[in-house]
Amino acid sequence: MIVRIPKMAAATTRSIMMSSSSLSSGRHGYRVFTDNNRRSMCVMISSLYESSNINRNGLTNMNLKKRNQNQNQNWYSRTGMLRSSSSSSSSDGDKYPPHTIFPMPALSPTMETGSIAKWNMEVGSSFSAGDILCEIETDKATVDFEAQDDGVLAKILRDGDDAKDLEVGVPICVVVDEEEDVVKFADFTLSEVDVVEAESSQQEEALTDTSVTTPTTSSTSNITDRPHRDVPLEHVLSPAARHISQSMGLDATYLEGSGRQGRVTKSDLLLALKNGVSLPALTTITTTTNTTTSDTSHTASTPSTTTTTTTPSSAPTKSIPSPTIQVTIPTISTTGPYEDIPNNNMRKVIAKRLTESKSTVPHFYSTIQVELDAVLALRKELQSKHSIKVSVNDLVLRSSALALRDVPEVNSSYDPKSKSVSTSSTVDISVAVATPTGLITPIVPSADTMGLVDISDKVKDLATRARDNKLQPDEYQGGTFTISNLGMFGINEFGAVINPPQAAILAVGGGTRTIVPTPYMENSKGENVSSNKPGIKTVMTAKLSADRRVVDEPTAALFLQAFRYYLSKPELLLL
Numbered sequence: 263m264i265v266r267i268p269k270m271a272a273a274t275t276r277s278i279m280m281s282s283s284s285l286s287s288g289r290h291g292y293r294v295f296t297d298n299n300r301r302s303m304c305v306m307i308s309s310l311y312e313s314s315n316i317n318r319n320g321l322t323n324m325n326l327k328k329r330n331q332n333q334n335q336n337w338y339s340r341t342g343m344l345r346s347s348s349s350s351s352s353s354d355g356d357k358y359p360p361h362t363i364f365p366m367p368a369l370s371p372t373m374e375t376g377s378i379a380k381w382n383m384e385v386g387s388s389f390s391a392g393d394i395l396c397e398i399e400t401d402k403a404t405v406d407f408e409a410q411d412d413g414v415l416a417k418i419l420r421d422g423d424d425a426k427d428l429e430v431g432v433p434i435c436v437v438v439d440e441e442e443d444v445v446k447f448a449d450f451t452l453s454e455v456d457v458v459e460a461e462s463s464q465q466e467e468a469l470t471d472t473s474v475t476t477p478t479t480s481s482t483s484n485i486t487d488r489p490h491r492d493v494p495l496e497h498v499l500s501p502a503a504r505h506i507s508q509s510m511g512l513d514a515t516y517l518e519g520s521g522r523q524g525r526v527t528k529s530d531l532l533l534a535l536k537n538g539v540s541l542p543a544l545t546t547i548t549t550t551t552n553t554t555t556s557d558t559s560h561t562a563s564t565p566s567t568t569t570t571t572t573t574p575s576s577a578p579t580k581s582i583p584s585p586t587i588q589v590t591i592p593t594i595s596t597t598g599p600y601e602d603i604p605n606n607n608m609r610k611v612i613a614k615r616l617t618e619s620k621s622t623v624p625h626f627y628s629t630i631q632v633e634l635d636a637v638l639a640l641r642k643e644l645q646s647k648h649s650i651k652v653s654v655n656d657l658v659l660r661s662s663a664l665a666l667r668d669v670p671e672v673n674s675s676y677d678p679k680s681k682s683v684s685t686s687s688t689v690d691i692s693v694a695v696a697t698p699t700g701l702i703t704p705i706v707p708s709a710d711t712m713g714l715v716d717i718s719d720k721v722k723d724l725a726t727r728a729r730d731n732k733l734q735p736d737e738y739q740g741g742t743f744t745i746s747n748l749g750m751f752g753i754n755e756f757g758a759v760i761n762p763p764q765a766a767i768l769a770v771g772g773g774t775r776t777i778v779p780t781p782y783m784e785n786s787k788g789e790n791v792s793s794n795k796p797g798i799k800t801v802m803t804a805k806l807s808a809d810r811r812v813v814d815e816p817t818a819a820l821f822l823q824a825f826r827y828y829l830s831k832p833e834l835l836l837l
Contacts, residue, residue, distance in 0.1 A: 358450065359443040361416060365431045369398060369405045376400050378425035378434065383415045386444045395435070413437040416447040488516050491524040502528035512541040608700040616759045622678075623760050624810040630822040632829050634773045634800045640832040655693075655747050656718045658770055658804075660835045663689050663709035665824035666743055672821045673742045675763040676812050683765075683812050692741035692761065693721055695728045702728050703761065705741045714835060745770065755803040765812035768825075773800040 366376055379397040383389060394406045395415070417436035420428060428434070436447055491498060498515045499507060503526050507514035517534055519526035534541070605613070637657050644650040666673040666689045674685045689710040692703035704724035706717060727733050746758045749772030758769040778801070780794040804825065808818050828834055 359438060359440070359446060361443070361447070362413070362437045363433045364395075364435045364437060366420075366428045366434050367398070367407060368430045369407070370400050373400045373430060375427045375429050377427055378420055379404055381418060381421060385415055385418060386441070388412075388414050388441060413439060414441050414444060416444045417450045419450075419452055489518050489524060491519075493523045493525060498524075498526055500525060500527045503531045506531055507541075508544065510535075511544050513544050514541060516541060606699055608702075612700055615762070619760050619762050623762060625760060625807050626810050626815070626818075627757055627805055627807055628815070628818040628822055629755070629803060629805045630826055632802050632804060632826045633778070634802050634829075637829060637832050638773075638800060650715060652714050652718045654749070654773070654802075655745075655770075656714055656721060657829065657832060657835060658747065658768075659691060659693065659706065659709060659717055659721070659745055660712075660714055661825050661828040662743065662745055662768060663691060663712075664828050664835070665821050666691075667710045668824045669817060669821040671817045672766050672808070672813055674765045674812050675742065676765060676809055677763065686742040688742070690740060690742045692738075692744040692764075693724065694744060694746040695725045697729050697731070699731070702733070702738055703741065703744055704728050704733055704738045744768070749773065749802070755805060757805050758807050760807050760809055764809075766806055766808040766818075766821075769805045769807065771803045771805075773802045775799070776801045 369376065377399040379399050381396045382394045383396070389395065389409050390412050391409055393409050395409055396407050397404055398407050414437065415435060416438045418434075419436065420432070420434045425434070433452060436450060438444060438447070488495075495515060498519065500521065503514055506528065514526050514531050514534075517526050517530055517539070518524070520530050521527045634654065637654060641652060641654070641657075644652060670685050673689055674683050676683055688708050690705050690707045691709045692705050694701055694703050704727075706712070706720050706724070709717060712720070724733070724737065728738070741761075742764060744758075744761050744764060744767040746767060747770040748756060749770055751772075753771050754774055755771045756769050758767045760767050775798055777796055778799040779796045780792050783792045785791045804822070806818055806822055813821075
């Protein structure tokens with residue numbers, strides 16, 4: 263008698279021998295096994311002889327043999343391993359004894375190829391279930407390939423440089439059951455594996471053909487009469503049996519049914535089809551009959567024309583014509599007047615460069631929000647007291663220049679040819695300006711050394727000459743950082759495309775009035791002691807697009823924090 267609590271896999275079990283006298287119960291003894299997860303299995307034995315025949319999995323020799331046969335069959339079918347009893351033939355008869363060819367296994371769901379890093383077994387080594395045959399490098403990691411059954415390694419088919427980037431299913435080794443069979447595989451080659459696989463596929467096809475033709479070649483019986491039943495003919499078939507019979511075009515009412523009052527069930531029909539019983543075909547009958555319905559109160563006679571595809575004796579039904587509905591589908595014109603406007607050379611170059619940037623430069627984006635109330639107050643004060651007009655864009659440019667000076671990693675460029683990063687010693691900021699012919703980015707050189715008034719005058723001059731197409735090449739070629747501001751167009755937030763070889767570009771949106779809550783502060787009693795109430799602030803959103811090859815996420819965060827710090831304290835911009 264064997265009691266399992268619970269069932270354990272052969273590859274993970276280990277046995278602990280315990281004394282049958284200490285665990286005796288009458289004339290029965292017990293043996294207890296424990297797996298790696300400390301789950302137990304108890305086996306009750308009736309004699310010491312039976313105890314010696316119980317293996318580590320809690321199975322007697324007879325049960326073990328049966329278990330191994332079933333387990334091997336499932337393993338070979340699941341992994342695609344080729345099991346051969348007389349694998350390759352020659353003119354002298356069977357050349358190789360029974361053996362198993364192990365293919366490259368799929369050790370991960372996405373694995374397509376693998377490399378054998380190391381063989382842990384040598385030719386002639388015996389192994390048991392759970393032993394590691396080799397280590398395989400997959401697309402994710404290096405995984406141990408464990409044996410699922412006992413055997414002897416007879417031949418290693420792939421090793422060294424020949425074991426690199428093998429597709430799943432490629433043969434890698436040969437395993438036999440007996441150690442004395444190893445020497446017979448000394449000259450076994452991969453070319454003979456192809457012969458074995460071809461013979462195996464032919465055998466499988468022959469078995470498939472035999473299994474398919476078995477029902478038709480078995481003894482069949484033709485049914486010509488329906489059995490007598492007390493059930494109306496339309497109720498003889500169960501719903502499932504009726505569906506199958508109509509799908510196959512067979513009249514199953516001729517079968518002997520096992521259901522109540524002789525009804526034919528689905529299992530009756532499937533069994534008959536399996537045994538090759540020949541059933542008459544369903545026929546399509548078109549009849550014109552006078553259906554007379556009579557009872558104690560009235561009598562009616564109605565001619566009807568009926569078309570049926572059910573059983574020959576099924577009751578006819580009247581066909582009721584459905585009303586015809588005329589639907590008028592309106593015609594919608596999809597064409598209209600249009601004009602093709604060819605792109606100028608400037609727009610063509612912009613489109614080409616931005617397409618290359620977006621497809622070749624690894625962009626990542628970081629967004630920060632900045633309160634502009636202090637900036638707006640400074641602008642108002644400079645205009646009212648000193649008659650100095652500066653724009654928010656001038657303050658943004660000045661804050662960006664100081665932040666680039668503090669975080670020089672963002673003020674860099676990438677050379678794809680040498681795959682190197684160059685950090686510029688000067689802060690030259692390109693300002694995106696929209697012109698009738700396209701977007702152009704004139705440069706404010708050494709912006710970190712210029713004051714607010716100088717930056718404002720420089721930007722106005724560059725923007726005016728850019729719209730008039732009067733910029734010199736050195737005034738728009740180069741630059742180490744770009745600012746694109748769409749806040750004056752009512753855009754709150756957007757993402758810009760990097761202008762190579764620069765490493766970053768800052769997209770600036772407009773300021774919006776937003777309710778900003780105050781920080782929550784607690785005292786020792788857990789009470790809110792914050793004196794400020796939530797207020798309405800003007801908040802601007804700035805999004806930094808950075809090249810991940812040059813700037814990483816923490817560096818981008820440092821730059822944006824410095825940018826917000828200077829813009830939140832605009833008095834520092836006057837220094």
